[in-house]
Amino acid sequence: MLYGICNLSIVALRKEASHKSEMTNQVLFGEHFEILENQQKWSRIKLAFDGFEGFIDNKQFTSISYKEYQMLSEGNVSYSAELVDFITNVNNELTTITIGAVLPLLKETECELSDETYSYQGAIFSGKLDKSAILKTSFTFLNCPYLCGGKSPFGIDCSAFTQMVYKLCGYQLQRNVIEQAAQGEVLSFIEESEPGDLAFFDNEEGEIVHVGVILNNYNIIHVHDKVRIDSLDHSGIFNTDLQKHTHKLRVIKKIV
Numbered sequence: 001m002l003y004g005i006c007n008l009s010i011v012a013l014r015k016e017a018s019h020k021s022e023m024t025n026q027v028l029f030g031e032h033f034e035i036l037e038n039q040q041k042w043s044r045i046k047l048a049f050d051g052f053e054g055f056i057d058n059k060q061f062t063s064i065s066y067k068e069y070q071m072l073s074e075g076n077v078s079y080s081a082e083l084v085d086f087i088t089n090v091n092n093e094l095t096t097i098t099i100g101a102v103l104p105l106l107k108e109t110e111c112e113l114s115d116e117t118y119s120y121q122g123a124i125f126s127g128k129l130d131k132s133a134i135l136k137t138s139f140t141f142l143n144c145p146y147l148c149g150g151k152s153p154f155g156i157d158c159s160a161f162t163q164m165v166y167k168l169c170g171y172q173l174q175r176n177v178i179e180q181a182a183q184g185e186v187l188s189f190i191e192e193s194e195p196g197d198l199a200f201f202d203n204e205e206g207e208i209v210h211v212g213v214i215l216n217n218y219n220i221i222h223v224h225d226k227v228r229i230d231s232l233d234h235s236g237i238f239n240t241d242l243q244k245h246t247h248k249l250r251v252i253k254k255i256v
Contacts, residue, residue, distance in 0.1 A: 064114055
C-alpha cells in the first residue's frame with residue numbers, strides 16, 4: 001500500500017480522474033491518506049480522517065512511508081485556527097494555509113511534513129473542546145460562500161461546514177450529510193436540543209440533503225448561498241431575508 005500527504009494549501013478531490021470531473025471534496029494542507037490506486041497522472045485516495053475517497057492529481061501531493069502514516073494517524077493532531085495564515089519552510093518560502101489545515105507532528109512552532117520542516121506562528125486547535133466551543137467555532141465561518149465540495153473559508157458546503165466545526169473542536173463527523181445523519185442520538189423535539197446539536201433537512205423525495213448547527217434561541221447556522229444564521233422551528237429553517245421556509249426539518253441529532 002502507498003501513502004501520501006497534501007503539501008499544498010487546498011487541493012481538489014474529484015469523482016473521476018480528470019480536472020473536468022466534479023469536485024466532491026477538498027484536501028487541505030497536512031491531511032494524509034492511503035493511495036488505493038496509482039495511475040500515471042491521478043491517484044484514487046482514501047482520507048485517513050473520515051475514509052472519504054476520490055481522485056487527486058499526482059502533482060499535488062507528496063508520498064510518505066507507512067511509518068509516517070501511522071505516526072500521523074496515532075499522534076495528537078493540531079489544526080490551524082486562523083481563517084487564513086501561512087507557514088514557512090527552512091528557505092523562508094511561504095505556503096498559504098486555511099483554518100483546519102493540519103500541522104503534522106507540531107512541536108512548539110515547528111511541524112514536519114515528509115522531509116520538510118515548517119514554522120507556524122499562528123493560533124491552533126488541539127484536543128477535545130467543550131461543546132460550547134462548537135458555537136464559537138461555527139461563527140468563524142460566517143459569510144463564507146457556498147461551494148459544492150468545498151471545505152475552506154473560500155468556499156464550503158453544508159456538510160463540510162458541520163464536519164469542519166466539529167473536527168476543530170475534537171469530534172469526528174463523516175463528510176457526507178447522509179452519513180452524518182446516521183451518527184449520534186435522535187432527539188424527538190427541538191425543545192430537547194442544545195446549542196451545538198445538529199439539525200438535518202430533507203427534500204420532497206424524503207432524502208436528507210442539508211444540515212446545520214443549532215444555536216441559542218431556536219436559531220441555526222448553516223450554508224445556504226453562504227454561511228448564515230436563520231430561525232429554526234418545527235417545520236424547518238425560516239429564512240429571515242426571504243421571509244419563508246427554505247428547508248424542511250427531518251431529524252435532530254445529538255453528537256456530543
